[in-house]
Amino acid sequence: MLHLGADIGIDLGTANIYVYVKGKGIVLKEPSVVAIDKSSGKVIAVGSKARRMLGRTPGNIVAIRPLRDGVIADYDVTEKMLRYFIGRVNGNKVLFKPRVMVCIPSGVTGVEERAVREATIQAGARQSFVIEEPLAAALGAGLDISQPGGTMVVDIGGGTTDVAVLSLGGIVASRAVRVGGDKFDEAIVKYIRKEFNLAIGERTGEEIKVEIANACPEDKPIVEMQVRGRNLLDGLPKEITVNSWQIYHAISENLSLIVNTVKEVLEETPPELASDIIDKGIVLTGGGALLQDIDTLIARETGLNVIIAEDPLSCVAIGTGRALSMLHVLNPQQKRSPLRKAVKANHYAG
Numbered sequence: 176m177l178h179l180g181a182d183i184g185i186d187l188g189t190a191n192i193y194v195y196v197k198g199k200g201i202v203l204k205e206p207s208v209v210a211i212d213k214s215s216g217k218v219i220a221v222g223s224k225a226r227r228m229l230g231r232t233p234g235n236i237v238a239i240r241p242l243r244d245g246v247i248a249d250y251d252v253t254e255k256m257l258r259y260f261i262g263r264v265n266g267n268k269v270l271f272k273p274r275v276m277v278c279i280p281s282g283v284t285g286v287e288e289r290a291v292r293e294a295t296i297q298a299g300a301r302q303s304f305v306i307e308e309p310l311a312a313a314l315g316a317g318l319d320i321s322q323p324g325g326t327m328v329v330d331i332g333g334g335t336t337d338v339a340v341l342s343l344g345g346i347v348a349s350r351a352v353r354v355g356g357d358k359f360d361e362a363i364v365k366y367i368r369k370e371f372n373l374a375i376g377e378r379t380g381e382e383i384k385v386e387i388a389n390a391c392p393e394d395k396p397i398v399e400m401q402v403r404g405r406n407l408l409d410g411l412p413k414e415i416t417v418n419s420w421q422i423y424h425a426i427s428e429n430l431s432l433i434v435n436t437v438k439e440v441l442e443e444t445p446p447e448l449a450s451d452i453i454d455k456g457i458v459l460t461g462g463g464a465l466l467q468d469i470d471t472l473i474a475r476e477t478g479l480n481v482i483i484a485e486d487p488l489s490c491v492a493i494g495t496g497r498a499l500s501m502l503h504v505l506n507p508q509q510k511r512s513p514l515r516k517a518v519k520a521n522h523y524a525g
């Protein structure tokens with residue numbers, strides 16, 4: 176096939192956008208945040224620059240996270256963000272349009288999915304494809320999903336956790352739950368407000384999670400952290416000390432939801448494939464896999480081996496790129512392709 180431009184894989188995540196270019200690897204990692212001038216609708220900043228503005232903008236500017244809880248909450252802003260990133264990677268190469276594979280959050284509807292593919296074409300793609308998250312995560316983690324053996328992937332992202340058993344390139348059993356890193360952050364913010372009468376922002380909640388949260392704190396030394404916010408009683412700035420046990424209590428309900436989803440998918444898995452999973456274990460991907468001891472918790476609750484993928488944050492983006500290189504094998508247009516269900520193609524005149 177004649178290649179007119181680069182192959183680009185995009186993980187359009189709730190928390191982060193990762194862009195992978197064939198032959199170069201991950202070329203761009205940015206938070207999925209856009210700052211907009213409310214009066215003109217003009218984009219002021221995208222990515223990390225916009226993220227620094229979250230909760231700190233003057234009246235006329237708003238910093239938006241257009242993807243929330245695994246769905247596209249603001250389509251127009253998502254489109255602008257997508258265009259910005261494709262433009263940044265592709266430059267002004269009008270004659271060398273790329274093929275783009277986008278991995279979208281699992282809660283996205285068919286209409287939104289089509290809209291994303293169209294936005295990708297508008298942004299300069301020659302062809303656009305959409306891939307389901309667990310499949311991209313598995314490909315990115317280097318799992319051989321083309322064989323008739325069950326592989327379980329748990330992708331813990333910002334907005335959703337996707338649990339799937341894959342075999343022969345297809346999804347045999349899967350569930351998505353709207354719990355991910357964002358819900359942990361929210362739970363921490365709420366806990367600190369309730370227990371310490373201290374108002375903190377989303378970003379501080381995330382910092383606490385990354386720094387001291389532990390999914391299995393038993394037998395671990397207690398870790399402390401200083402946290403600053405606004406005292407809800409007198410409105411003044413205040414500093415408190417929180418510890419890893421307190422933060423575990425804040426997030427334990429969300430951890431149980433993830434563990435229960437894993438158990439539900441295991442219950443739905445055909446026995447032959449369940450036996451493969453005993454041999455191969457469960458692979459964790461997504462930023463949530465970096466939460467301390469989440470692998471220990473899932474292993475303890477399921478009795479299975481749990482492995483964290485090599486670069487959990489980049490897995491999905493790498494997988495989107497790999498899927499593009501495998502299109503000649505996976506040909507989504509082919510009726511009998513095992514990946515037909517998971518890779519949907521939208522061929523525009525190129």
Ligand SMILES: Nc1ncnc2c1ncn2[C@@H]1O[C@H](COP(=O)(O)OP(=O)(O)OP(=O)(O)O)[C@@H](O)[C@H]1O
Binds near residue numbers: 187190336
């Ligand atoms: N060291 C860490 N410990 C705990 N959580 C982390 C760590 N590093 C990143 N995260 C969390 O991972 C989440 C982002 O993960 P990721 O980039 O995989 O999500 P996403 O692909 O944007 O989301 P989704 O798949 O739901 O659309 C954030 O909630 C972030 O706080």
